[in-house]
Amino acid sequence: MQNSTVARVRHSLYRFLKTRPTIGCVLLALGGYFVLKPVIGSTFQFLSYLGVGGAQVYILGGGMVAAAFVAFFVPAQRHFPALMALAFSITSLPLANLGGWLIGMVLGIVGSGLIFAWTPYSEKQLWRIEEKAAEKQARKAARKGTPVDSGMASAA
Template identity: 40%
Template sequence: MPDRPRRGPRLAFRGWRARRPFWGGLLLALGGGEILLTEKASLKVVLHIGMQGLAGYLLPGLMVLLGLLILFNPAQRLFYSITGILLSLGTWLTSNLGGFFIGLLLGATGSCLTFGWLPDQEPRISRRKRRKQTRTGTRSLTSEGAEGAV
């Protein structure tokens, strides 16, 4: 066995989360779950009403499925996010105004976060660190220029 330091479950989860659009998938799944919870009709009533009632359960169910697919298959995130936003907007008509706007907003926000996620992007540098780097860079240039003039 290699003597490799063991990572705790928290660090392992952070590494897993960093390699995928975690928050986008989670928000999309939570939005679909919220819409499903706000549905009050029983399944017998839904089947009696027909296709319109079935769509009220089908669209949020697919939102939950897409949210989970985003988490576990991030390679297809663009397709899943576009489908997710279309389903979220479709719940406006089929599911109590998108779960009283909360599920619709969660789903739309999650889809947008997923669409904008870039897998190979370097971590952002804060403004304070960039200023510090430019200050040290200009100081080193001025000290090199002074040495070169001597």
């Protein structure tokens, strides 16, 4: 019984992640982290020494991370956050420690490009993915010699 629950949770998580620009969001959030990394945990004295430059780093890196979260949780509105993140990534080069030692800038550009270019799966494509998974499970069960309840009969 527990195995079927785990399988259902894994399937639900897989379907959830397939309906979002997951890889682009992860890369964009990592890029924002690398831009923010030099000033995270800094003392107030250090931040006051940086002045407006310190605030720029927080705005750019935080904006990249926020855009990644918006694109992940509201994928229908992914274009505007992707464009803003691209602008933040490019402006982080001169304004934020060479764009997080160039790593943050490159990750941000690639991540925002992936988010902008991502298109959601159609219901037909998701159904085909589920059919392939059910066929794979049936073949695996046939090798073991155990009966399989793929759930496809109840869905049809």
